Amino acid sequence: xxxxxxxxxxxxxxxxxAREYGPVLSLxxxxxxxxxxxxxxxxxxxxxxxxxxxxxxxxFANYARILQEPLFLLVLRRTFEIGFVVTALALLLGYxxxxxxxxVPGRAAILIAACVLIPLWTSVLVRSYAxxxxxxxxxxxxNALIETGLTDTPLRLLYTQGAVIAAMTQVxxxxxxLPIYSVVRNIPDDLVRAARNLGAGSLLAFVRVxxxxxxxxxxxxxxxxxxxxLGFYITPALVGGPSTLMMxxxxxxxTTELLDxxxxxxxxxxxLLATLLLVIVFRRTLAFNKGFKLG
Amino acid sequence: xxxxxxxxxxxDRRKMLSLAAEAVAAASxxxxxxxxxxxxxxxxxxxxxxxxxxxxxxVAGGTGAYGDLVKKHFYLPFTEATGIEVVATGGGYGExxxxxxAMASVGKVEWDVITLSIDSLAPDVTTLLRDLGDxxxxxxxxxxxxxxxxxxxxxxxxxxxxxxxxDKRSFPEGQAQPASWADFWDVKVxxxxxxxxxxxxxxxxxxxxxxxxxxxxxxxxxxDINRAFRKxxxxxxxxxxxxxxxxxxxxxxxxxxxxxxxxxxGRAFRLRSEGIPLGITWNGAPLDAAFWxxxxxxxxxxxxxxxxxxxxxxxKAHAEFAAESFGSTAQRGALDFLPADAKLxxxxxxxxxxxxxxxxxxxxxxxxxxVLQLWSTWIAS
Numbered sequence: 001x002x003x004x005x006x007x008x009x010x011x012x013x014x015x016x017x018a019r020e021y022g023p024v025l026s027l028x029x030x031x032x033x034x035x036x037x038x039x040x041x042x043x044x045x046x047x048x049x050x051x052x053x054x055x056x057x058x059x060f061a062n063y064a065r066i067l068q069e070p071l072f073l074l075v076l077r078r079t080f081e082i083g084f085v086v087t088a089l090a091l092l093l094g095y096x097x098x099x100x101x102x103x104v105p106g107r108a109a110i111l112i113a114a115c116v117l118i119p120l121w122t123s124v125l126v127r128s129y130a131x132x133x134x135x136x137x138x139x140x141x142x143n144a145l146i147e148t149g150l151t152d153t154p155l156r157l158l159y160t161q162g163a164v165i166a167a168m169t170q171v172x173x174x175x176x177x178l179p180i181y182s183v184v185r186n187i188p189d190d191l192v193r194a195a196r197n198l199g200a201g202s203l204l205a206f207v208r209v210x211x212x213x214x215x216x217x218x219x220x221x222x223x224x225x226x227x228x229x230l231g232f233y234i235t236p237a238l239v240g241g242p243s244t245l246m247m248x249x250x251x252x253x254x255t256t257e258l259l260d261x262x263x264x265x266x267x268x269x270x271x272l273l274a275t276l277l278l279v280i281v282f283r284r285t286l287a288f289n290k291g292f293k294l295g
Numbered sequence: 296x297x298x299x300x301x302x303x304x305x306x307d308r309r310k311m312l313s314l315a316a317e318a319v320a321a322a323s324x325x326x327x328x329x330x331x332x333x334x335x336x337x338x339x340x341x342x343x344x345x346x347x348x349x350x351x352x353x354v355a356g357g358t359g360a361y362g363d364l365v366k367k368h369f370y371l372p373f374t375e376a377t378g379i380e381v382v383a384t385g386g387g388y389g390e391x392x393x394x395x396x397a398m399a400s401v402g403k404v405e406w407d408v409i410t411l412s413i414d415s416l417a418p419d420v421t422t423l424l425r426d427l428g429d430x431x432x433x434x435x436x437x438x439x440x441x442x443x444x445x446x447x448x449x450x451x452x453x454x455x456x457x458x459x460x461x462d463k464r465s466f467p468e469g470q471a472q473p474a475s476w477a478d479f480w481d482v483k484v485x486x487x488x489x490x491x492x493x494x495x496x497x498x499x500x501x502x503x504x505x506x507x508x509x510x511x512x513x514x515x516x517x518x519d520i521n522r523a524f525r526k527x528x529x530x531x532x533x534x535x536x537x538x539x540x541x542x543x544x545x546x547x548x549x550x551x552x553x554x555x556x557x558x559x560x561g562r563a564f565r566l567r568s569e570g571i572p573l574g575i576t577w578n579g580a581p582l583d584a585a586f587w588x589x590x591x592x593x594x595x596x597x598x599x600x601x602x603x604x605x606x607x608x609x610x611k612a613h614a615e616f617a618a619e620s621f622g623s624t625a626q627r628g629a630l631d632f633l634p635a636d637a638k639l640x641x642x643x644x645x646x647x648x649x650x651x652x653x654x655x656x657x658x659x660x661x662x663x664x665x666v667l668q669l670w671s672t673w674i675a676s
Contacts, residue, residue: 069668070676071671071675071676074675137550159537242537
């Protein structure tokens with residue numbers, strides 16, 4: 001890294017930017033973001049949490065209820081389980097795609113990028129409905145299975161946990177691929193070439209060089225995918241059934257059907273707290289944070 | 296028709312006769328006005344509204360296409376017959392109920408008539424509605440309504456239920472077809488995916504489960520909740536869709552996602568009209584009804600009562616309304632005006648109406664919260 005401030009504004013110049021802009025200008029520059037965060041996130045979320053304890057009177061009754069009624073812990077556990085599975089699947093499927101996007105030359109790379117980005121630009125609603133078309137009893141998948149003789153009666157695919165996981169993985173895949181891609185792309189080819197030059201096979205070169213250097217991207221992708229999956233709303237509601245009820249749907253029910261805002265606040269607080277805890281643990285134990293902090 | 300004109304215009308023959316009859320009765324027995332009111336025919340209800348200076352009635356009813364049909368078949372004819380203007384407003388049942396409570400709490404109720412779902416008749420609601428007793432003051436309700444049309448706090452309007460509907464492509468004519476909730480539970484004789492509602496009224500599924508478990512209809516209430524859930528455990532693996540909206544309940548038959556389901560009767564008949572071959576049975580269907588009530592603090596109570604009585608006249612209008620809304624109203628006479636194919640499966644058919652299960656109001660009020668909570672846990676696990 002650079003020892004002196006550099007005019008190019010490379011990664012290494014960041015710690016010195018305060019000297020370049022001065023405190024007042026820096027504050028001015030971040031103020032839109034801070035205002036947005038306070039007005040659009042801290043204030044409403046704070047109000048919701050405040051209500052969960054102090055409305056109608058100060059008590060932890062809403063939180064006690066979450067612990068007492070089996071439903072809420074069940075749904076919380078399921079939400080995290082689905083989050084884990086979706087994140088793991090997205091990593092397994094996404095990493096090779098990210099690698100290909102960064103390494104394959106020319107038009108093929110553009111094609112791969114299009115396959116990643118076009119779904120990302122398509123509405124989640126549309127993609128979820130597409131899964132219904134695929135998975136329903138007389139849908140594309142079942143018809144194919146029957147025509148190829150793999151089964152004679154249609155399988156139950158829609159409104160199952162499997163459907164939720166498949167659809168969520170597909171919807172969230174770009175959020176895994178893009179961070180990994182951005183890191184892999186910046187790993188100099190020279191490093192792999194050097195490894196090969198020193199006698200490593202292509203697999204060993206990948207395991208010893210590319211993979212460790214790409215881990216910051218993996219960490220970012222895993223975190224983004226996992227956090228997004230915990231709060232997923234539309235897809236589980238459309239392709240899942242009551243036995244795949246997730247936390248955000250439960251919170252939605254409290255606010256729109258039962259109009260119990262304090263309890264919704266308590267559920268949201270628990271979800272946020274559990275998410276924060278997990279993220280902290282994740283970064284402590286698994287983070288390869290040298291690169292991640294910079295990126 | 297007993298057509299009346301306001302502002303001292305000529306009164307028609309029926310009105311003359313009824314006035315004459317009153318005069319005779321009053322003269323001979325020495326009765327006074329209020330006592331005669333007990334059996335007031337519609338014209339008299341209208342006359343009383345006129346004398347009280349009530350020129351309009353404010354109704355919080357349905358909205359959208361349904362609201363337009365009610366307006367066409369009931370509000371406009373009412374205005375034409377009585378000169379009383381109907382001011383229509385509306386919204387969802389929950390929304391209207393919340394508004395009524397809010398208006399009552401500040402002592403300014405703007406609505407004279409409100410339409411609600413029968414399942415919303417909890418004690419905190421009934422106190423906001425006028426006690427109609429046995430509807431003796433609404434003679435057309437008594438003489439023209441199906442059994443039980445008078446609810447004391449209101450009169451039934453739309454009636455239907457959670458019928459057992461099955462796809463005849465899965466269970467063709469000439470072979471065994473499901474005819475009861477016991478058959479719905481019988482996955483050996485009637486294989487195929489099923490659907491049940493998950494729309495905040497779990498007592499419907501509990502009723503079906505207990506019927507399937509052999510509980511006789513008059514012994515259903517108080518519902519044996521544990522037994523019902525045990526029975527529901529049996530069918531759960533075969534229920535592939537727990538529908539969340541009426542539209543969804545129709546869609547799963549269009550795409551053949553299920554072979555049989557508990558459906559709102561109106562949705563089932565709508566599907567039939569689309570050409571989907573559905574078998575529909577009323578056997579053990581939980582009652583689904585909307586009722587019209589007069590608010591306790593109504594500003595136009597006489598006009599409101601006249602409207603409630605009026606909607607039980609003119610059977611032909613009810614038959615037309617039924618055909619256009621795919622529902623039915625509680626007016627018995629409409630049966631005579633229904634087309635032949637609709638007649639047999641109509642809820643007004645005495646054999647069908649007597650097969651419907653009415654939810655015990657007292658039980659529901661005492662157990663609603665508990666059942667909802669048990670259900671939400673059961674269904675999510």
